[in-house]
Amino acid sequence: QVKKCLHANSARPSEDRLTTVQFHPSAQVVMTAGLDQSVSLFQVDGKTNPKIQSIHLERFPVHKAQFSVDGETVIATSLKNKMFYLYDMMEGRVSPVHTVR
Numbered sequence: 473q474v475k476k477c478l479h480a481n482s483a484r485p486s487e488d489r490l491t492t493v494q495f496h497p498s499a500q501v502v503m504t505a506g507l508d509q510s511v512s513l514f515q516v517d518g519k520t521n522p523k524i525q526s527i528h529l530e531r532f533p534v535h536k537a538q539f540s541v542d543g544e545t546v547i548a549t550s551l552k553n554k555m556f557y558l559y560d561m562m563e564g565r566v567s568p569v570h571t572v573r
Contacts, residue, residue, distance in 0.1 A: 480504070483523040484512050492537040503546060505537035511548055511559060527566055529557055 479485075480493075480502045488508035495502050495516075501524065505511040511534060512526040529548065537548040546559040558567045 477518050478521055480514050480516055480521050481512060482521055483514060484526055486510070486512075488533075491535055494537070494539060497539055497541065497543045499543065503537060503539065505534040505546075505548060507533040509533055511537050511546055513561070525561065525564070527559060529566070532557065 481504045486504060486506045486508050487510075488506055490504050490506040492505040493502065500516045502514050502516050502521075503511065504514070509529050509532050510526055511529070513524040514521045515524055529550075531552075532548070532550050533552055534548050535551045537546055539546055544560065544562055546561065548557045548559065550556075555568055555570045558569060559565075560567070
């Protein structure tokens with residue numbers, strides 16, 4: 473049975489085009505990211521879908537974001553920068569990565 477549900481990101485709609493929508497690998501969580509320079513996480517309950525966390529990445533329109541395999545980190549990339557961000561969801565820490573060795 474298919475039924476109409478509230479938009480997953482209704483608690484924090486994007487201010488620009490979304491480039492990523494991904495479900496968490498093991499939790500009832502959806503991530504959105506986009507050109508408004510933000511990554512947001514929502515608890516998917518089908519009723520209110522409350523926002524869990526949202527981060528703003530200054531001057532970093534997100535082209536692609538993805539959960540790590542263990543689901544604890546989000547990797548965010550942009551076409552405008554030669555770097556990426558790691559977002560540790562458990563710590564709430566955002567770390568820029570400028571070089572990869």
